[in-house]
Amino acid sequence: MVDVTPNTPPQPRRGLVWSGVAMVMATLTASASAATTSFCIDKGNPFFNIDHAVATAVAHAEHTSAHFTVIDTRVGADALNAQKGIFFAKLATRCDLVMGFPVETGYPTVPSGVMATNPYAATGFVLAAPGSTAPSFASLAPHTRVGITYLTVPSTYFDHGHGATLEAHEYSTPGSLYRALEAKDVAVALMWQPWLVNHLAHTHAKVAQHALSLPHAQWQIVALYSTAHAASGKSFDHALQHLVAHRQLASLVAPYRVPAK
Structure with missing residues (x-):
């Protein structure tokens, strides 16, 4: 009869032990190499x-x-x-x-x-107009009311050239400028495109854009x-x-x- 001692743990099989270790190491290595x-x-x-x-x-x-x-x-x-x-x-x-x-x-x-x-x-500054199309800056008729935001790049476009024939109206913020365009206080507005796109994403208004080909307008x-x-x-x-x-x-x-x- 074989003498079996109940309190003696069974001897592990070497192959299973090393297989388990290899799996753990592989998991740790994969986690460490997962770049962020x-x-x-x-x-x-x-x-x-x-x-x-x-x-x-x-x-x-x-x-x-x-x-x-x-x-x-x-x-x-x-x-x-x-x-x-x-x-x-x-x-x-x-x-x-x-x-x-x-x-x-x-x-x-x-x-x-x-x-x-x-x-x-x-991106850059764009000419915004209500509707489905927007004219170019150069095509605006003399005395067109053009809205701009105070101390932005477009405020420099009205001292000479075609801009000198237009009527510039300054607003303190892009929001107040947009409201003026919406209320038709100005015919068109020169706006920072990212602000306009972000605003239009939350409204149902139709506002067309025309990219400006003017100094410092393209970003x-x-x-x-x-x-x-x-x-x-x-x-x-x-x-x-x-x-x-x-x-x-x-x-x-x-x-x-x-x-x-």
Whole structure:
């Protein structure tokens, strides 16, 4: 008779032990190698939804997962901090890429302490008019009442040339300018396209847009990054090339345009 001691544990089979260890190690290795790209996006930026969509697509193209740090520069501490010169440099320490920063086409000036990716959307100031079509600035008849927002680029268009034949009417905010256009206090308005697009997304109004081909009217949207995240900036640019090559970027940034090369 075989003497079996009930309190003696059975000897494990070596193959099963090493198989289990291998599975655990493989799981840990996979988790460690799952790269993440972090993005800062601003609820107060009219590009918020597009920034989120582009960032998600970029991360997918890079075979990483997107992590978002969401701020809101319309309220609270974010609103106060956004007024400081070091705001973007400090924000760039919280994530790999800060989405949604506008730079003038041909003059891509960025805040101190950060660098910019290639642009992923083209926008700027537009001539807005009620209805389904909007005229060009050059085609406006003399004495046309044109609404503008105080101290914005379009306020410089009325001192000379065709603009000198028009009647400029200044408003303190984009909202008050839009209400003047809606009330027909002005025939057309020169507006920042991102603000207008964001506003129209919440109304049923029909307002047509015509892109302005005037000095300082054309802008592009870039992501910012610090020198510590230069590799993320390069990866972002490479992913943008992939999205353009596969004709995916246009649908992500609509109704804005894909920047010209």
